[in-house]
Amino acid sequence: MSWIQRKNLYLIAILFLCVLAALPLLASSYALMWVFLMAVYLTLALSYDIVGGFLGYMNLGHSTSFGLGAYSTAILLNHDFGLALALFLATVFTAAFAAIVSYPFFRLRGAYFALATFGLIGLMEVLATNLQHVTGGSGGISTPPGDYMVPAYYLSLVAASGTVILSYFLGRSRFGLALLSIREDEEVARSFGVPTFPYKSLSLVISSVPASLVGGIYVWNITYMSPSAAFGLEIALSPVVMAMLGGTGITLGPFVGAAFITLIQELLWIKVAYFHVTIYGILLVLLGLFMPGGLLRTRWLWPVVQRIGFGEKIDYFKKQGTLQT
């Protein structure tokens, strides 16, 4: 397996992107839709992983950012803002919201944090249902119709690859190191000079940005958003399950998890609708019990991941080599 090296991996990634970029010319709109949804989920899983994996705070309310981004983009689009401006403003709004809620939420830890964030999506769903004159209530909100599939597809690709790059560089930056140290032991991190609160807050804001963007792109493409689609259980849990299934705290982890789950989901949707949410629940329990590190951290995959240098470990071996010369 000597071809598994970082350089080749870049090559594979670029090839993969080229194929995806050429897809609208080749494939049916169903396939496009499928890849589009996968890119959306991948972005959500990867951005969830910034807080859930690197920082080690299980943010069950990550879909709040998705839903807020979607709703505010939809509202702005309905008020004749251009797509770019709508996406931008929606993202700024969502990021600001994340910054504000980070203040009370990061006073909590562990299960309490997870519970509080989970409560937030419940609150959001109620708000979206009841603020009828703004959000359209339980009937949902529609945006100007049109065939946006191909541009939306490209936008989602850009968002997904942007998030991959963000997560990749986060894994080897000073900021990422601070998040990892907070995950390991917050008190010790503080006593070694890491200003924990600003970093936690900032990581929540950063993770909200891709989710919000992708929410906006999603609603623009589908031209419809309902409270349950934006803040429901499915959109809330699937990124978490994806990240955990692949392996949290590793860029490649949510990637593998998202691919795996969208595939399974596709099969399940065809066979038994609505059964997949049950599957998520079961998967989450099983993962926690038997595979807390995720697929990539299993004994037979982890060495490969580390060799590629895509794990959380930076490949110091090379750097060490240069040191000794």
Place this chain on the structure above:
Amino acid sequence: MTYLLECKGITKNFGGLGALKDINIQVTKGEIIGIIGPNGAGKTTLFNIIAGALPPSYGKVFFKGHEISEKPAAEVCRLGIARTYQIVRPFNSLTTLENILIGLSFGRIKPPTYKKRIIEAMNILTFMGLGTKANNAAETLTLVEKKYLEMARAMATSPEILLLDEVLSGLGPAETVRAMDTIRQIQTLGVTVIMIEHVLRVIMELCHRVIVLNYGVKIAEDRPNKVASNPEVVEAYIGNFGMDEQETLHA
């Protein structure tokens, strides 16, 4: 004269329990100071207060003449006070090198580039004898190595004062000698060392000055040989069996 570190009237109460009562300590640059005392004497509490992990109930801590007792731990570390933990607390699933990098990236002096940080981290690891373990996860190290990792991580923040909380306990005789050497070397780098220790031999050989705490009160402060013969210190450590026996006999 401003001292490097000065504790003025430090008092700490945990609820009704008085952990520290009116502690005054002055530290000048370049010293190695030992803090000894029986279990529960308040030694670690004192460290926690100096390092900013706990606020004192009363009293103030000054570092180079500036008050630091209100500052959060992260800022105290950036000013130049680093600590180790009595029960080792490395960032377990990170590698040894990453543990050091965290100290380097957020300490008092930060090497400007990533590459310089790696080089500096490797230097520190080699200095501490952990060079070959750079890529091992911290949780896989032995206890002795973890103790060195604690010191290495603290040194990575380029401290002016290093607080060592029982780094030598649990080490074998040969390891103790090596660790003492390391501490001496740290001191020659211009770092002032304050250490909590139970091994009296180490205190006698290393420290310039010893502070003895008992039930949160400073009962002695002197050169090591004088402290060892101080009757109050002996009593605190060994107890006053003779007197107790007489008293119980009379009763």
